[in-house]
Amino acid sequence: MVLRARDIRVEYDGERPTRAVRGVSFELRRGEVLGIAGESGCGKSTLAYAVTRMLKPPARMTGGSLTFRTREGEEIDLLSLDEEGLRSFRWTRLSMVFQSAMNALNPVTTIGRQFGDIFRAHRPEMEKEERVRRTRDLLEMVGIDAERINGYPHELSGGMRQRVVIAMALALEPEVVIMDEPTTALDVVVQREILDEVERLREELGFSVIFITHDLGLLLEISDRLAVMYAGEIIEYAPAEELATQAAHPYTQGLLRSFPDLTGVRRELRGIPGSPPDLRTEPPGCAFADRCEQAFDVCRSIAPRLLELDRREPGRPAGRWTAACHLNDPDHRPAAGAPTTEGRQS
Numbered sequence: 001m002v003l004r005a006r007d008i009r010v011e012y013d014g015e016r017p018t019r020a021v022r023g024v025s026f027e028l029r030r031g032e033v034l035g036i037a038g039e040s041g042c043g044k045s046t047l048a049y050a051v052t053r054m055l056k057p058p059a060r061m062t063g064g065s066l067t068f069r070t071r072e073g074e075e076i077d078l079l080s081l082d083e084e085g086l087r088s089f090r091w092t093r094l095s096m097v098f099q100s101a102m103n104a105l106n107p108v109t110t111i112g113r114q115f116g117d118i119f120r121a122h123r124p125e126m127e128k129e130e131r132v133r134r135t136r137d138l139l140e141m142v143g144i145d146a147e148r149i150n151g152y153p154h155e156l157s158g159g160m161r162q163r164v165v166i167a168m169a170l171a172l173e174p175e176v177v178i179m180d181e182p183t184t185a186l187d188v189v190v191q192r193e194i195l196d197e198v199e200r201l202r203e204e205l206g207f208s209v210i211f212i213t214h215d216l217g218l219l220l221e222i223s224d225r226l227a228v229m230y231a232g233e234i235i236e237y238a239p240a241e242e243l244a245t246q247a248a249h250p251y252t253q254g255l256l257r258s259f260p261d262l263t264g265v266r267r268e269l270r271g272i273p274g275s276p277p278d279l280r281t282e283p284p285g286c287a288f289a290d291r292c293e294q295a296f297d298v299c300r301s302i303a304p305r306l307l308e309l310d311r312r313e314p315g316r317p318a319g320r321w322t323a324a325c326h327l328n329d330p331d332h333r334p335a336a337g338a339p340t341t342e343g344r345q346s
């Protein structure tokens with residue numbers, strides 16, 4: 001384990017507060033890619049900002065704990081770090097790449113100087129020569145000509161700028177990199193090249209990744225395990241490979257039906273009808289019930305718990321599979337043969 005989040009809760013203050021993250025727990029293992037999927041507005045980015053301690057008002061963390069275990073074995077309570085502690089923690093232990101990150105590069109400063117700023121702040125002992133050498137290495141590592149060190153961001157394409165941002169995130173050899181829609185703004189070919197690059201670097205350098213996107217197909221390809229979010233909660237958490245064929249939660253099943261089969265088999269594409277609930281409200285029962293084809297009476301009155309399922313993870317003994325759906329709960333699911341469908345409300 002490198003990062004453990006327990007019962008994270010985040011609200012956006014307001015007349016009626018938006019409860020954007022509602023008790024999320026996960027454990028990131030060393031060297032793995034953990035994918036976080038879910039429709040727009042389900043709280044993925046808010047969770048990423050909470051984990052990196054970058055939430056700004058009106059967002060407020062109202063509960064939970066975050067523990068980081070360093071490669072030296074020391075446990076750090078991230079919520080107890082002060083500004084100074086956070087500054088040295090970010091970049092060196094954990095770094096972030098956000099969707100618009102490529103636009104965050106300073107337009108009037110050379111690429112080399114922007115890397116230099118990171119090294120000067122975190123490795124003050126580094127000589128100038130060493131900083132330049134390291135920057136050139138990093139640029140080449142992400143497939144950019146080292147001569148670009150003296151260039152400006154506007155001289156680079158969007159894909160190249162995003163590569164620069166990824167190189168910066170890796171500059172101090174962090175143990176965890178959080179990527180929130182890092183390639184969404186780029187065309188498919190460039191996106192693929194960058195993802196292949198990230199995968200290669202991860203194998204070479206051994207960092208763990210939390211990868212956030214609404215693109216479930218992409219996540220199934222690149223993740224070891226996947227957490228599916230709905231209305232601020234993780235509703236299924238499972239090994240990615242198996243999730244594609246054995247999803248336990250009707251919402252995950254719906255997401256899987258919403259994009260073409262990776263093997264190219266033609267099938268009818270059906271999105272999930274309806275839209276996610278307003279996160280300022282808190283109706284009883286399962287947040288997905290109104291959109292669920294398999295909902296039954298209990299779903300509208302009792303919120304399902306995230307339960308461990310009896311699923312095997314071949315070759316991965318430590319694996320766990322959890323889902324929050326009454327259909328998987330022996331205490332609630334209808335008896336075999338009984339009707340399970342009330343019919344979807346429209």
Ligand SMILES: Nc1ncnc2c1ncn2[C@@H]1O[C@H](COP(=O)(O)OP(=O)(O)OP(=O)(O)O)[C@@H](O)[C@H]1O
Nearest residue numbers: 012018020039040041042043044045046047058279
């Ligand atoms: N600054 C804010 N003030 C109030 N509510 C906010 C704010 N930012 C986000 N929210 C709300 O918090 C909820 C979660 O948003 P969030 O951006 O985390 O979701 P997401 O899954 O990352 O979606 P997307 O992929 O569109 O970014 C949404 O209901 C959103 O409207």
